[in-house]
Amino acid sequence: MPSEDRPSLGLRLGALGGLLFLHLPILLIFLYAFTTEERSFQFPPPGLTTKWFAVAWFDRPDIWPPLWLSLKVAAIATAVALVLGTLVSAAMSRASFFGREQISLLILLPIALPGVITGMSLRSAFGMMDIPFSVWTIVLGHATFCIVIVYNNAVARFRRLSGGILEASADLGANAFQTFRHILLPNLGSALLAGGMLAFALSFDEVIVTTFTAGTGLESKTLPIWMLDELIRPRQRPVTNVVAIVVFVATFFPILIAYYLTRGGSETAGSGK
Amino acid sequence: QMTAIGAGEGQVDIVAWPGYIERGETDKAFDWVTKFEAATGCKVNVKTANTSDEMVALMNEGGFDLVTASGDASLRLVSGGRVQPINVDLIPSWGTVDDRLKSAPWHTVDGVHYGVPYMWGPNVLMYNTEVFKEAPTSWNVVFEEMTLPDGKSNKGRVQAYDGPIHVADAAQYLMAHKPELGITSPYELNEDQYKAALDLLRQQRELTSRYWHDAFIQIDDFKNEGVVASGSWPFQVNLLKADGQPIASTIPSEGATGWADTTMMHVDAAHPNCAYMWMEHTLSSNLQSDLAVWFGANPSVPAACTDGRGMSTAESCTANGMDDFEKIRFWTTPVSKCSQGECVPYYRWVSDYIGVIGGR
Amino acid sequence: MTAAVEFLNVQRHFGTVKAVDGVDLTIREGAFFAMLGPSGSGKTTCLRLISGFEKPTGGAIRIFGQDVSDVPPNRRNVNTVFQDYALFPHMNVRDNVAYGLMVKGVDRTKRHAKAEEMLSLVKLSGYGDRKPGQLSGGQRQRVALARALVNEPRVLLLDEPLGALDLKLREAMQDELKALQHRLGITFVFVTHDQHEALSMADSLAVFNEGKIAQIGTPEEVYARPATRFVADFVGSSNVLPPDLTRSLGGPARWSSLRPESLRLATGGDAKLTGPVRALRYLGAGTRVVIDAKGTEIAALIPAGQPVPPEGAAAGLTFDAPALHVMEGEK
């Protein structure tokens, strides 16, 4: 487009409207964290109060175990996905080899197949092998679809990374491990961060696979499952909104930081070319 | 079968209907778990299930000790071998159980008891009192298209239960309005009777904008979706009333289906001692009495109405239909062998009802 | 004196592609050796065989007399200036240059001192704190050079290091590189597809064609006495004469070459080649005149200042007999 090209009115409205569409329901979630109703909502809210924040903080010890569990599951799943995703993307970025296409399909499968199927097949496999439900069964399910997220980010970066810098490192006397530590990791870092963040977010908010791979006890109730229970069984329903918006607000800055990190990263990585 | 109760295992896992096992979290006044846990050291873990089918599935999968199974699930569990016979001698309060329930066919097979009666009640017709100044007298408000007292059609303003057992409600309606079909029990339908019931349900599909299987979503729908009448449980009625909504319930002239639930024990129960302790607790504590008030149902121990161990009173029991036992046709699993000879079995109810909801 | 690099019948095939197909080569120590050839002729592959990024599928490679078939790139004291420089984008210039020392475990102050020394060698003192992204093309090129030199390699490989620079900068860098090699005395192996660059910089060059060496020798040898038609044509835009034309000009019935600058306009009757002028190209330092000598196009370079015949006019060209070079490599 010419440098003085301006977006047309229709495009601006479309883009702005789209963003609003994405955020209006979230505003509503904010609003209903302050409603005075306790059980089920109606519009407009009959009154506003801030007491639910206090209630969530002081009176609801049942929030914390699911929150920690979700953080733990997401952290472990992300870590596993980071390792496995980086390994495949490293392999896939190398010269072609037999079965490459099939592997790329396989990596994609857990995200391309609906979550019910992933969840149900893992569950029936657990059943057949008599694996008891635990944190690890949840992690197993989550890591499976997180790999592809990490992989996508890493493989794109590998593609952009000029192969030259890895050879340059070896040429200057670095062994494979030094090259990994000093060249590959710093250049891959921001892509892994972005992939990791997204994977974490997905895992943190996952319900569908989790309902299949989590046991029934309290100790395997992740935050989304807790929310599901809360929502179909309304007591102090605004508390779920409070939890949702606290998570939302808490993630605002990490996302912003990740944005600036990955943006900067893509620029420097591109300049190697 | 157990012969003696040992020390508790520290926990008991129960599959239950929503609202059945309260520990004072929804309402501080309703708590029949905390004391049990304190007394026995058995921690109670509850998995709620919204339909009988879900309960059967959960029990088939295992990992639970007890289930509050309704009549449309209990026999399936027995014949599937998922539950074990109960040694009533190990339950000291067995003798206080309502005689009408002690050997009810939905949990007693060949004289062997497979559970302890828990609670029973009718599927009432819940309605909005602003629309119905007077209680509707017939289920026709949810089955036939009509103009309601507020002058608007009932189309889109009624709901029905999202479980195949709802076919029985249709059959019961036909019992009264199409006697020529010769239906004697809504759970025993031959092909013609079954077909007529399905046709009625298809007609109902036109009126129903959403089926309910989740009690709380139904509550939301009565509040926000303009739903004014539906088959329901006293539980929702009570919650909505407590919220100040213009809601009431009735048993119309055709009668009502109802549920009678039994606490049954899994064959592979991992915590049998706690399970027995819980079964005893269900009969002897404030549970029967308070649950009856909470859920709007009837205790299996008649004394619970009057002995002041909980909130029930003789009046509240009467209001919940303690004396209507004979009028209620309790959920039982339809089987192919029936008093008419050949009946449509339950698995066809399942798939056909999915079809009806899908508009077929 | 041992040879710095030796190729003994080296082959590198990729499936059916014979990238390098039986190359014998000796690069003497301290040489400025150029590899010249069209795109795809196997120059880069040869360089990568020396640095160890490719392995020969046949033959052997020796570096300072030692067979290197089992020596991975990081252990060859041979460094490369990559065509795209391949600077590490996340490190500043100083760390880039010091990288080779860092991986060897040289301590921080020492390696930074050495890096500064290298940077001043390539006239970039004071740029140590910049990131590669903040440098111009020519500066990046010099950082790449400094980085490759920091390990004091015994052979420096340069893969078209000047390809991405514009003409002015390129000429300046050519001079610098030449001076640097002079000063350091390291063996330079330089890949290019620009014949001017190869001729003016190398003291020895190999012309590649389709994975084979077409000719090897000094620039003067290769330019003035091309062995084959391919070399004659590729190294400078020579006129290639078919056997019968060679004979009619007094040579044997063989292919021969005639450089445009050795031709001049005939005055009077001394014309050896005649025909109409087909094309004129002004080149600043002279004009290129192409005549059609009975089907063979012959180009002559007429120095600036001399009169040039108009397009279409008949013209005669002449040359001194020794300028006609018979190519031994062609039958």
Added chain:
Amino acid sequence: MTAAVEFLNVQRHFGTVKAVDGVDLTIREGAFFAMLGPSGSGKTTCLRLISGFEKPTGGAIRIFGQDVSDVPPNRRNVNTVFQDYALFPHMNVRDNVAYGLMVKGVDRTKRHAKAEEMLSLVKLSGYGDRKPGQLSGGQRQRVALARALVNEPRVLLLDEPLGALDLKLREAMQDELKALQHRLGITFVFVTHDQHEALSMADSLAVFNEGKIAQIGTPEEVYARPATRFVADFVGSSNVLPPDLTRSLGGPARWSSLRPESLRLATGGDAKLTGPVRALRYLGAGTRVVIDAKGTEIAALIPAGQPVPPEGAAAGLTFDAPALHVMEGEK
């Protein structure tokens, strides 16, 4: 004859960057006009002003006499061959070429016929079904050319179209372009930073420096009589002589230029410039000898075949008086 393109004191500033800073320019119809200049001198911006992708911040542009300030790019009958070709990767070659006709609504068979015609013009008949990704650099360049020509533009803009090609291919394409322009008679505006290319192809050229035109004229004028030191230096590697040296050689006390090829080795006492030989560069067609004439480096091009003094030896150079060109543009 109207001018094809006219710039009247055109300016294009980006914030504080004066990319084009007061350019007056007239390109006559049918010309092969080159814009030459170092990187960042504003050549591309000028081209984009003609095609309409930039709007002048001052001055006016006329195309065939008509002011185009209000005419968007798609309505100017001016087409561009982009530096990176910008072929549509999702269309085959034929559809790429026919694109300009398709958007005009020409029907399928007609536009395909025309596309084939264009492809044969650029010698690519039979390549219509390939995707751009399956072509070599030179072939892509020709597709871009065919695509730009299909609309029969009255002005064709070429932004360094040969920059990405290697030397051999580039020379071939230069000849082809030149021939094509000859045949079609369209006005070509050609951007390059390669002075050889500009000199040999253009019949008129503008030398840009920092957003301004440093000199405009025929290649001969610009090469032989540079107006400023910048031009002398940029267009061919001229020797630039400071005023006192000019005067000592018999000229006025002004800056002057002296082309290397107009210098020759002095035999006997006719040396006008003397000094030690600083550098020798073999160029095939000759050798470049640089002497240090009292602080000013003077390069001379000695044709092949003549004896060349060794490095370090004292040498004398001479020239014919008219070769000394005094630059009017410098005080």
Added chain:
Amino acid sequence: MTTQAILPERGLPDRLTATFWRRPRLLLVLLLTPPLLWLGVVYLGSLAALLWQSFYSIDEFSGMVVPEFTLKTYAELFRPSNLDIIIRTVGMSAAVTLGCAVLAFPIAYYAARYARGRWKAVFYLGIMLPLWSSYLVKVYAWKLILAKEGIIGWAATGMGLGGVLDAVLAIPVIGGNSLSTSYIGTFLVFVYVWLPYMILPMQAALERVPTSMLEASADLGASRSQTFRTVILPLAMPGVIAGSIFTFSLTLGDYIIPSIIGNSANFIGMAVYQFQGTAGNIPLAAAFAVVPILIMLVYLTLARRAGAFDAL
């Protein structure tokens, strides 16, 4: 010169490096083994286990699985009411994908082409943040928005547009008593929750379209809309397809949204969930699961041909 031409080997890392250099395949195998064990054995193994069960059947009365090979379950899958479910779900998935594509395009296009500096960050946050706010809470928020006495109804009445809303709801099949009990509502909520998954790959694809391509098109006489249709859209297509893999598959398998918003008619996800979880009919659930697997495999094959994998 004193340095050696060949440097000595220093310890294990160097030795391993040399081994990897001599046998590049070895490194490849080492890299691929852990992920392939995970995905190939654990994941594919589980899928196979599931599919295996689709050849079992269920005892109709007790609900216990009969572990004997039979095709009975597949016969059941082709019952009209089950076919309805499949068609309904695939139709909804296609509609949602289309809806997402249409809605995502302006956002992705603006973010890729025009947003600069701070606005770029705003767009990034604007797209990413909804991903971080609980899916369930969002869905319940929509229930309130779409309810008969919810926000849309309230706003429509307030603005005197009640008639428009009624007219929309009166459309046969997709209409209903209220937005929250109609297919329109289900569609809206699906589009909403999956929209970011469409925007991200689309934006990435659009960012890769070089500006010179658009200039070339304008230069050749194309108007904005012609450029859009003939250049931008085809070049952004791999991104759209990549996004559609997400939106299509996510819709195909979701069971929570249609059970909260909509008219109670089953979707594949619900059916699978109910047959497996509620009804315990694992064979039928497994047979149902085969449907999306087949659909997605075909879809992926086509997508790969369109080059969408590179755009993911």
